[in-house]
Amino acid sequence: MSVKREAVLKDENLITNIEEIAKDTALLHGVLMRTKETPNSPEVVSYAPFTLFPTPVPTALFHQALAVQTHFNRLVDRVSQNPSFLEETLASTIKVDNFTARLFNIYKQVQQEHCPQSIVLGLNRSDYMLDHSPHGGTSLKQIEINTIAASFGGLASRTPDVHRHILKVTNLPEESKNVLDNNPAAGLARGLAKAWELYGSERAVVMFLVEDVQRNIYDHRYVENELWKRNIPVIRRQLEDVCRTGSLDESRRLFVDGREIATVYFRNGYMPQNYTSDKSWEARLMMERSLAVKCPDISTHLAGTKKVQQELARQGVLERFFPDEPETVAQIRATFAGLYTLDMVEEQHC
Amino acid sequence: MSVKREAVLKDENLITNIEEIAKDTALLHGVLMRTKETPNSPEVVSYAPFTLFPTPVPTALFHQALAVQTHFNRLVDRVSQNPSFLEETLASTIKVDNFTARLFNIYKQVQQEHCPQSIVLGLNRSDYMLDHSPHGGTSLKQIEINTIAASFGGLASRTPDVHRHILKVTNLPEESKNVLDNNPAAGLARGLAKAWELYGSERAVVMFLVEDVQRNIYDHRYVENELWKRNIPVIRRQLEDVCRTGSLDESRRLFVDGREIATVYFRNGYMPQNYTSDKSWEARLMMERSLAVKCPDISTHLAGTKKVQQELARQGVLERFFPDEPETVAQIRATFAGLYTLDMVEEQHC
Numbered sequence: 001m002s003v004k005r006e007a008v009l010k011d012e013n014l015i016t017n018i019e020e021i022a023k024d025t026a027l028l029h030g031v032l033m034r035t036k037e038t039p040n041s042p043e044v045v046s047y048a049p050f051t052l053f054p055t056p057v058p059t060a061l062f063h064q065a066l067a068v069q070t071h072f073n074r075l076v077d078r079v080s081q082n083p084s085f086l087e088e089t090l091a092s093t094i095k096v097d098n099f100t101a102r103l104f105n106i107y108k109q110v111q112q113e114h115c116p117q118s119i120v121l122g123l124n125r126s127d128y129m130l131d132h133s134p135h136g137g138t139s140l141k142q143i144e145i146n147t148i149a150a151s152f153g154g155l156a157s158r159t160p161d162v163h164r165h166i167l168k169v170t171n172l173p174e175e176s177k178n179v180l181d182n183n184p185a186a187g188l189a190r191g192l193a194k195a196w197e198l199y200g201s202e203r204a205v206v207m208f209l210v211e212d213v214q215r216n217i218y219d220h221r222y223v224e225n226e227l228w229k230r231n232i233p234v235i236r237r238q239l240e241d242v243c244r245t246g247s248l249d250e251s252r253r254l255f256v257d258g259r260e261i262a263t264v265y266f267r268n269g270y271m272p273q274n275y276t277s278d279k280s281w282e283a284r285l286m287m288e289r290s291l292a293v294k295c296p297d298i299s300t301h302l303a304g305t306k307k308v309q310q311e312l313a314r315q316g317v318l319e320r321f322f323p324d325e326p327e328t329v330a331q332i333r334a335t336f337a338g339l340y341t342l343d344m345v346e347e348q349h350c
Numbered sequence: 351m352s353v354k355r356e357a358v359l360k361d362e363n364l365i366t367n368i369e370e371i372a373k374d375t376a377l378l379h380g381v382l383m384r385t386k387e388t389p390n391s392p393e394v395v396s397y398a399p400f401t402l403f404p405t406p407v408p409t410a411l412f413h414q415a416l417a418v419q420t421h422f423n424r425l426v427d428r429v430s431q432n433p434s435f436l437e438e439t440l441a442s443t444i445k446v447d448n449f450t451a452r453l454f455n456i457y458k459q460v461q462q463e464h465c466p467q468s469i470v471l472g473l474n475r476s477d478y479m480l481d482h483s484p485h486g487g488t489s490l491k492q493i494e495i496n497t498i499a500a501s502f503g504g505l506a507s508r509t510p511d512v513h514r515h516i517l518k519v520t521n522l523p524e525e526s527k528n529v530l531d532n533n534p535a536a537g538l539a540r541g542l543a544k545a546w547e548l549y550g551s552e553r554a555v556v557m558f559l560v561e562d563v564q565r566n567i568y569d570h571r572y573v574e575n576e577l578w579k580r581n582i583p584v585i586r587r588q589l590e591d592v593c594r595t596g597s598l599d600e601s602r603r604l605f606v607d608g609r610e611i612a613t614v615y616f617r618n619g620y621m622p623q624n625y626t627s628d629k630s631w632e633a634r635l636m637m638e639r640s641l642a643v644k645c646p647d648i649s650t651h652l653a654g655t656k657k658v659q660q661e662l663a664r665q666g667v668l669e670r671f672f673p674d675e676p677e678t679v680a681q682i683r684a685t686f687a688g689l690y691t692l693d694m695v696e697e698q699h700c
Contacts, residue, residue, distance in 0.1 A: 023392035028380045028571055035394060042373035044385060044394040168578050221378055228518050 005053065008170050018052070018170055025165045026050050029158045032218040039215040048155050048218075054163040054179055057130070061140045065128060068335055071328050072126050076147055078321045079308060080120075080299040083111060085320070089311045090302065099272040100305065102281055107298045110288045116252050121195040121263070121295035123188055124304075125150035128335070141337035147304025148270040148296050153184035154222030189226030195263045195293040196232050204262035205233040207292075211268045212238055220267055235259060239269055242283040254290035261292045270301065355403065358520050368402070368520055375515045376400050379508045382568040389565040398505050398568075404513040404529055407480070411490045415478060418685055421678050422476050426497055428671045429658060430470075430649040433461060435670070439661045440652065449622040450655065452631055457648045460638045466602050471545040471613065471645035473538055474654075475500035478685070491687035497654030498620040498646050503534035504572030539576030545613045545643040546582050554612035555583040557642075561618045562588055570617055585609060589619055592633040604640035611642045620651060 008014060026032075026047040033048040034041070079085060086107070094101040127143040160179050167176040192206055206227055208220055224234045237256055246256045254261040264287050268274055275281055288298050302308065311317055313336050318329045358364060376397040383398040384391065429435060436457070444451040477493040510529050517526035546556055556577055558570055574584045587606055596606045604611040614637050618624055625631055638648050652658065661667055663686050668679045 020392050024567065024571055025575075027382060027392060027395055028568055028575070030378045030380060032377060042370050042377060042397070044396050045377055046394050047392070165575060165578060168581070173581065217374065218378055221374055225375075225378070225515060228515060231518070231523065 002172075002175060004172055005175065008172060014170065015052075018166065021169055022050075022052055022162075022166050023047055025162050025169075029162045029165075030218065030222075031155050031158050031162055034215045034217060036215070039213045045218070048216075050159060050162065052166060053175075054159075054167075058138055061130065061138065064140055064331075064335075065126075068331050069124075069126060071322075071332050072145055073122060073124055074328075075312070075318070075321055075332060076122060076124055076145065076300060076303050079303040079312070080122075080297070082321075083299075086299065086302055086308070089308055090305070093305070093307045099275070100302075100307075102275070103298060103302060106281075106285050106288055107302060109285065110298060113289065115289060115297075116291045117293055119195065119198050119293045120297045120300060121191055121293055122147060122300050123150060123153075123191055123295055125153070129337075131337070140335050142335040143337070144306070144309060145304060148301045149267050151216055151219055151267075153188050154219035157183045157185040157222055185222035185226050188223045189230070192223070192227060192263055192265060192295065193230050193232055195295060196227075199262035199291075199293055201260060201262060204260040205235050206263045206265060207256060207259075207261045208234060208236045208265045209242070209268050209287075210236050210238055211274075212240070223265075239274055239280050239283055242287065243277075243279040246283055246286055248286060248290055252289060252291045254287060254292040261290070263293045263295060264290075265295045266301075352406075352522075352525060354522055355525065358522060364520065365402075368516065371519055372400075372402055372512075372516050373397055375512050375519075379512045379515075380568065380572075381505050381508050381512055384565045384567060386565070389563045395568075398566075400509060400512065402516060403525075404509075404517075408488055411480065411488065414490055414681075414685075415476075418681050419474075419476060421672075421682050422495055423472060423474055424678075425662070425668070425671055425682060426472060426474055426495065426650060426653050429653040429662070430472075430647070432671075433649075436649065436652055436658070439658050440655070443655070443657045449625070450652075450657075452625070453648060453652060456631075456635050456638055457652060459635065460648060463639065465639060465647075466641045467643055469545065469548050469643050470647045470650060471541055471643055472497060472650050473500060473503075473541055473645055475503070479687075481687070490685050492685040493687070494656070494659060495654060498651045499617050501566060501569055501617075503538050504569035507533045507535040507572055535572035535576050538573045539580070542573070542577060542613055542615060542645065543580050543582055545645060546577075549612035549641075549643055551610060551612060554610040555585050556613045556615060557606060557609075557611045558584060558586045558615050559592070559618050559637075560586050560588055561624075562590070573615075589624055589630050589633055592637065593627075593629040596633055596636055598636060598640055602639060602641045604637060604642040611640070613643045613645060614640075615645045616651075 031048050031050055032045045035044060035046050038044065086104075090100060090104060094104050125146045127146070128140050129143055131139045131141045133139065160182050164176045164179050167173065167179070196204070196206055208224065210217075210220065220236070224236075227234050235257070242256055245258070246254065248254060254264070269284060275284070284298075287294065296304075318332055319326075322328045381398050381400055382395045384395050388394065436454075440450060440454060444454050475496045477496070478490050479493060481489045481491045483489065510532050514526045514529050517523065517529070542556055546554070558574065560567075560570065570586070574586075577584050585607070592606055595608070596604065598604055604614070619634060625634070634648075637644065646654075668682055669676075672678045
């Protein structure tokens, strides 16, 4: 951290004064969240949690994270297309965890039937912390990778401007210049737009599958709005809507509320509590069996489970997915922090 | 109005569905207002009132309004620099209205003393309605001109994008293309920045003189943020702060809370209820006597009073200000709708 920023952080008076300005800046730039009290109403809203200042990241680690992401995306893709690995890895989980078992049943059924849609969209979010070694030196350690319903790409698109303004107002304009542009909303929408295009029907829509409690709706809205800018229509529906009005036609085209669905974007459906009835499981199966491009499909969902991530951290496993790429394996493994089973016995610590 | 838009407006189902999206769009684009319940807190906010669709304005009337604004600005300027006109016009008001009388006293005192600052900034907002004649044809009629604390230039900078998005989502994309860009926040800031520059001190700040009830703070914030982008520091202070901590040095430089003020931007101080004590009147006098550039100064404030606007609508009065410009006079007069005294006797109806 810069000496100047440390001085600012020690100036309690300034920090108190800046509180209202910082919150207003987040609000004005659309870093919004609905309130706990009225999560489904647009009448009053609040700011999403944000840091006062951006976190400085060493340049080398930033570039390392950028570079390794491609490897992680390829890894998720390869895992998702390896039925025997998924089956072996999840076998013990399926025995004790009814949720994973039901997901896996759908996966098996879709596999046997040959899903009519071979295109899959993966929008993965890899989370890191900076690990400061006691011997000096900082390294990048991955916490987890999210392969379904990863949040905050929308709101994160607006935080660079929030931080730039706060740094200016706190008399740190030179740090303001160091804040990088970031527009994941546009990037996520680019992927969804590509999936919509490949589906190939002008009248079909992108469906965001959303929760019934919608506190984080503004995070989604940024991605929706980017799609509308490209003249791609978006609808938001809940799993319950798919149960009630969803259907497949003879070509397994998916219709919900009478609209043909080109792309299903899961912002929901990844947690046990989303499946409150057999109807919800039927709806999930219907979507997986359909011609709609799923983001993600069920095999990518399963590839992102904790159990799979734990297995990937075991010695020799990454090599199975990248047999001729020792460099790729080394780069992925360098970010592993160690994953532990719930009974706290260390299985593997890289 | 387009045939397609009329059809949309008649589709009650669509209009109901669009309500939440429209409100979210306003919120995401920063068309914000604090709540009545917590006007001074940034914890929860709402959207400012907005129309679902932009109002279509005939091209000729739009250009007429643009063109006549320069004439109105010149008129306000000339009126503000004509002491005998102001004195004659306001004489009857001063006798019955203590507020105007006290403003006028300050005006007289500053005039006699010769204010050290000859630069004045005027940011005027002229309000119109479209008048549909029973014989067909539409004309532009001015409601009033605001020469002090005119609002909504900030929020209006964000409404074009709100309307564009709503038109897209309601399947009116071709109308979306007709929405003009508008960024009054940048325009207002350009004027304030010029005033700050002409004052000529790097360490001096722009002071927004604000109300104690700050529901409309986000409207101001856009102008503030535009100034910060230009590295011009902004502080927000209430009249009460000026009373308590304001002072003039021997060169009549204005200091508030220890900060030298280059520009006073009135967002308050134009209403009788703002002056709750002799102290407030002393603070106003101090600002007027100071070297700070006022936006507006007291003579421009007086030039914008209803009484003056009524007088300007009388036959022959505009000609006194533009003796050699019959075209200017005609263009201004064409927008007059008629002004009435409170006892409802029509004095002049153009």
